[in-house]
Amino acid sequence: xxxxxxxxxxxxxxxxxxxxxxxxxxxxxxxxxxxxxxxxxxxxxxxxxxxxxxxxxxxxxxxxxxxxxxxxxxxxxxxxxxxxxxxxxxxxxxxxxxxxxxxxxxxxxxxxxxxxxxxxxxxxxxxxxxxxxxxxxxxxxxxxxxxxx
Amino acid sequence: xxxxxxxxxxxxxxxxxxxxxxxxxxxxxxxxxxxxxxxxxxxxxxxxxxxxxxxxxxxxxxxxxxxxxxxxxxxxxxxxxxxxxxxxxxxxxxxxxxxxxxxxxxxxx
Numbered sequence: 001x002x003x004x005x006x007x008x009x010x011x012x013x014x015x016x017x018x019x020x021x022x023x024x025x026x027x028x029x030x031x032x033x034x035x036x037x038x039x040x041x042x043x044x045x046x047x048x049x050x051x052x053x054x055x056x057x058x059x060x061x062x063x064x065x066x067x068x069x070x071x072x073x074x075x076x077x078x079x080x081x082x083x084x085x086x087x088x089x090x091x092x093x094x095x096x097x098x099x100x101x102x103x104x105x106x107x108x109x110x111x112x113x114x115x116x117x118x119x120x121x122x123x124x125x126x127x128x129x130x131x132x133x134x135x136x137x138x139x140x141x142x143x144x145x146x147x148x149x
Numbered sequence: 150x151x152x153x154x155x156x157x158x159x160x161x162x163x164x165x166x167x168x169x170x171x172x173x174x175x176x177x178x179x180x181x182x183x184x185x186x187x188x189x190x191x192x193x194x195x196x197x198x199x200x201x202x203x204x205x206x207x208x209x210x211x212x213x214x215x216x217x218x219x220x221x222x223x224x225x226x227x228x229x230x231x232x233x234x235x236x237x238x239x240x241x242x243x244x245x246x247x248x249x250x251x252x253x254x255x256x257x258x
Contacts, residue, residue, distance in 0.1 A: 035150050042150040043158075050159075055169030060216065062170075063179065065152045067186055074190040078211055096215040 031072040032113040033065055036138045039145075045138075049104070049119045057097040064095050068114065083127060088136050090117070092127070103127070105135040115142055178216035185228060186214045192235040202231035 036045040050058050067075060083090040083105060093104040093116070101122035106114050117135035120128055159166045173179055189199050189210075196210040203210070205224060212218050213228060 033152060035152065035155070037150045043155050046150060046152070046155045055163070055165045056172055059166070059169045059173040060179070062152055062156050063173065063183065067183070069152075071187070071190045074193075075186065076190065076196050078196050078207070096211075096217055098217060 030112070031069050032111065033069050033116065034113055035116045036118075036142055045116060045119065052119060052121060053097060053100065053102070057100055057102070060097050061095065061102065064097075068093070072112065083132060083135075085127075086132055086136065088139055090132065090135055090139070105131060107135075107139050109143075109146075115139065117142070176216065178213075178220070181220075181225060182214050182216040185210070185232065188232045188235075189214075192232065194235060199228065199231060202235070203227040 035043070035049075038044045041047075049061065053061060068079075073080070079094055081092040081094055083092050088107060090105050090107055093106055093114075095102045095104075102119065103122050104116050104119045105127075106116045109115055117138045118131045120131045160170065185199075189196070194202070196214070197207045200207045200210045203224075204227060209220075209224060210228065213220055213225070
C-alpha cells in the first residue's frame with residue numbers, strides 16, 4: 001500500500017471525513033443513527049450485531065455507521081436498498097465487512113433519524129422473513145415509546 | 150442507543166475489541182476508504198460517476214470504500230486524481246485569485 005507522500009498532502013489537509021461537523025471539538029452528526037434497544041437493555045441490537053461479527057468486522061461496522069451519521073443518503077445508492085414486502089417501508093443498509101455481506105434493516109424517521117432495527121448476514125435466499133417481521137415489530141415498539149416521551 | 154456510547158463501553162471493557170480497533174485504524178485501506186467515500190459524497194458524485202471519471206468500474210470503487218482486497222496503486226491514484234479535480238476551491242483562495250485577476254486586468258495595456 002502507499003504511504004501518504006507530498007502528492008497526497010491535500011488528502012490529509014482537506015479530507016477528514018467528519019471535518020464539517022466538528023464545532024469547538026464536539027462532533028455534531030448531521031444524521032442521527034439510533035439502534036433499537038429494549039426497555040432495560042438499551043444495547044440489544046448492537047449486542048446482536050456484535051455477536052454476528054468478529055471484533056475486526058465490528059470495528060469496521062462502527063466506522064461505516066460514523067459515515068452514515070456524517071453523510072446520510074449522500075453515502076451512495078449502493079449502500080441502501082428498499083425492503084420489498086415490508087408494510088412499514090423499511091430500508092436496508094448494505095455493507096461489505098471484510099468477507100461478510102452484512103445488512104441492517106432500518107426505518108428513516110422524521111428529524112433525519114435512521115432507526116436501526118434488525119441485522120443479518122446476507123445469504124442466498126434474500127432477506128429472511130423473520131428479520132423483516134422482527135424489524136417491523138421493533139419499529140412499532142420504538143415509535144410507541146418515542147411518541148410517548 | 151447511539152453507536153458512540155456502545156463503542157466507548159466496549160473500548161473500556163473488551164481487550165479483543167480494543168486490539169481490533171487499533172488494527173483497523175492502522176489499516177491503510179481503511180484510511181483511503183474513509184477519505185474516498187467522504188470526498189466523493191461531498192463532491193456530489195455517486196460511485197458510478199467516480200468510477201467513470203477514474204476510468205474504472207463501480208465495483209472497484211465499491212471495493213475501495215469497503216476496504217477489501219488489495220487495490221493497485223495505479224487505481225488508487227486515478228481515483229484520487231479524479232476526486233481532486235472535483236473538490237470545490239476554498240473561498241479565500243478564490244477571492245485572492247479574483248483580486249489578482251482584477252489587478253492584472255488593470256495593469257494590462
